Amino acid sequence: MALPRALLQYICGFVLLIASVNALKFDLTARGPNDKKTERCIRNFVAKDTLVVVTATVGGSKGDGMIVNMHILDNVGNEYGKPKDVVGEQRTVFTSHADAAFDVCFENVMTHSLNQFKPARMNNPNRHVELDIDIGADAKDWSAIQATEKLKPVETELRRIEESIADIVREMDYLRAREQKLRDTNESTNTRVKWFGIGTTMLLVALWGWQIMYLRAYFRSKHLI
Numbered sequence: 001m002a003l004p005r006a007l008l009q010y011i012c013g014f015v016l017l018i019a020s021v022n023a024l025k026f027d028l029t030a031r032g033p034n035d036k037k038t039e040r041c042i043r044n045f046v047a048k049d050t051l052v053v054v055t056a057t058v059g060g061s062k063g064d065g066m067i068v069n070m071h072i073l074d075n076v077g078n079e080y081g082k083p084k085d086v087v088g089e090q091r092t093v094f095t096s097h098a099d100a101a102f103d104v105c106f107e108n109v110m111t112h113s114l115n116q117f118k119p120a121r122m123n124n125p126n127r128h129v130e131l132d133i134d135i136g137a138d139a140k141d142w143s144a145i146q147a148t149e150k151l152k153p154v155e156t157e158l159r160r161i162e163e164s165i166a167d168i169v170r171e172m173d174y175l176r177a178r179e180q181k182l183r184d185t186n187e188s189t190n191t192r193v194k195w196f197g198i199g200t201t202m203l204l205v206a207l208w209g210w211q212i213m214y215l216r217a218y219f220r221s222k223h224l225i
Helices: 005-020 142-149 153-221
Strands: 024-029 040-046 051-058 066-074 079-081 088-095 100-110 126-135
Touching: 024 040, 024 100, 040 126, 051 066, 051 100, 066 088, 066 126, 079 088, 100 126, 142 153
Parallel strands: none
Antiparallel strands: 024 126, 040 100, 051 088, 051 126, 066 079, 066 100
């Protein structure tokens, strides 16, 4: 039996809430100042004109011999932020310029040689990073919205779920349009390949006929036939 629409929306919102509470955590190993540049990047997709909040919490302290730099850009060349020497919480807010995937990249660079580190960190100089990316409805400050519009907690939660569902619908519409574009491209390519095959076959038949006529004329000129 099909579930009611309201129940489906509630389930989707609950799943989105669970997915959003877990931040990505990892250790970022430092590289030498003269080593090849290496970055650790986390990729996510975002639709055009969507609010995105990137919150990075970097451990360590300034002057500990390491510098963590961030770089946020999408795969069509738009750059959204490039914080340097990040320590503690770093929040970057932007609105996407295109339907594209964007990367949040980190690099950890040592400011001096490895033997100048404290003995406890000499073998593995690194910084701990905690990354949280909120997109669309999850990126809004719902506490401020609740206070501004004087909403009840239940009304605020329903509003958040409604906007989360709207984000899902917009993404599905984008995927549907993308699938339509890919299908049109595939059909156009198939048509071109078909006509290319027909043209190649006709050319080979014409070349075969010309060779027959040429050889017949040649043998006749030599009185061989």
